[in-house]
Amino acid sequence: MKITIVAGARPNFIKIAPIIRAIENKRKIVPTLSYRLVHTGQHYDKNLSDTFFTELNIPKPDVNLEVKSGSQAEQTAAIMVAFEKELLQNPCDLVLVVGDVNSTMACAITAKKLHIKVTHVEAGIRSGDMTMPEEINRIVTDSITDYFFTTSVTANDNLIKYGADARNIHFVGNVMIDTLYQNLDRISAPDFWEDFNLEKDHYMVLTLHRPANVDEENSLIELLRGIDEMAGNRKIIFPIHPRTKAILGEKKLDLKNIFLVAPQGYLHFMFLIKNCFAVITDSGGISEETTVLGIPCFTMRNNTERPETETIGTNTLVGTSIENLKKIFERFLINGPKKAGIPELWDGKASERIIDILLQK
Known part of the structure; x- marks a missing residue:
């Protein structure tokens, strides 16, 4: 199985890091599993992009589409044009998108029009606020996704309400929390x-x-x-x-x-959050x-x-x-603070579950 992984903005980098790590670990057992990493260039400021690749040990992208900024329409169109060329030159079995940024929606649409299956990590979340560009990105992406990986039972329910096939919905936990647990011993104070x-x-x-x-x-x-x-x-x-x-x-x-x-880079920012x-x-x-x-x-x-x-x-x-x-x-x-707990399956193992499930498809 050859997977094309898409990342375009700061939250995406945090989400793909543990997925790539899980693929690398699984490849020791399943050598036919491979991936290609595509950076759309949606975030191009060093502190919003490059720093995260370095700190989270994400391999250098196989390609950077360098779309940069523009209006919602301009950016989405630029990503689709560039990603179509990328997929035609580098065919794959599956396109994996994460989150809800413009890159997520644009690359999902492009893949489906080329008859490539789409996996959406963090599928099914909904705010109900259609003034948010992210909400539109979520709805459009989920409407054409083949395999859904969710962070909560609520997200599962949202997908079923929208007509998704329950057999393709998998509650696996939260990949952002995988990254957090994997890096807690590496966070450090900013200058x-x-x-x-x-x-x-x-x-x-x-x-x-x-x-x-x-x-x-x-x-x-x-x-x-x-x-x-x-x-x-x-x-x-x-x-x-x-x-x-x-x-x-x-x-x-x-x-x-x-x-x-x-x-701030991820390691400095999480230090600030953890200690505030x-x-x-x-x-x-x-x-x-x-x-x-x-x-x-x-x-x-x-x-x-x-x-x-x-x-x-x-x-x-x-x-x-x-x-x-x-x-x-x-x-x-x-x-004082309200009583709180940690949601189900937010245990640092979501990425492993995702790869195990995809290998069964």
């Missing part, structure tokens, strides 16, 4: 740890990148000032996404507690990692495609208003 006099449990981590939170300059500044005020005497480390930084420009914010830093007091984010993936690490997480969204992080884990949805965040955060300071 600014001592410069900022950071101490375990005495600072918070902030990440913001979704259009609803960052696209309008004045509301973004108001949000940051509100979080800065809310922090009290705790420092907040804010690895700022290049897109968010561009929106802020050279605007002087006069923030007392928020420290803007460059996007709490996280404020609008990311879905981070709410999974904080759940496993037992770190309180406040997600600035009205919905989540990962409900298990809230029903079982440490995540709390707070909406997009600073007023609501402040109210919920104040209650948290008074009452």
Whole structure:
């Protein structure tokens, strides 16, 4: 079996690392198993791309399509054109896509039109929010996928509701958590740890990148000032996404507690998460990692495609208003963290299950 693995953006790299590791281990027993790694180039900033390949021991991609940025349509079209050429020149038995970025959807469509079977890792998650590009990517990808690998029973139910064949749906766990467990003993403090006099449990981590939170300059500044005020005497480390930084420009914010830093590599970022007091984010993936690490997480969204992080884990949805965040955060300071656990099969072995199942297809 020859598998083409697709990665295009930061979350993808974290998800493919343990899958490649599982393939390499299985090849010792099944020498006919092989893979080709395609980087679409959707994320091309060094701190959002190259660093992850180095830190997570991901082999150098066999090809980088170098599509870079553009509108949703431009980027998706560029990926499809380039990936079609890639598949025609390098035929495979199966295309494996992960997550919900533009590369995921574009490469799934391209593969199916060339009559190549598609496997979707992290299939079936749904937010119900059609204003999110990721939600559209998920629905389209799952509508043409052949083999579904899910992180939760809820995701299985979503797929069945959409008409997927239950025989091809496999609840295997969470590959992002595989990566977390495989690298916990390798995480390390970033260079600014001592410069900022950071101490375990005495600072918070902030990440913001979704259009609803960052696209309008004045509301973004108001949000940051509100979080800065809310922090009290705790420092907040804010690895700022290049897109968010561009929106802020050279605007002087006069923030007392928020420290803007460059996007961090995986090992430094997970060190920051593991040792912080709490996280404020609008990311879905981070709410999974904080759940496993037992770190309180406040997600600035009205919905989540990962409900298990809230029903079982440490995540709390707070909406997009600073007023609501402040109210919920104040209650948290008074009452302490909520009781939380780790979802079923988030045990670090999801990737092994995926490869074992694919070899039976």
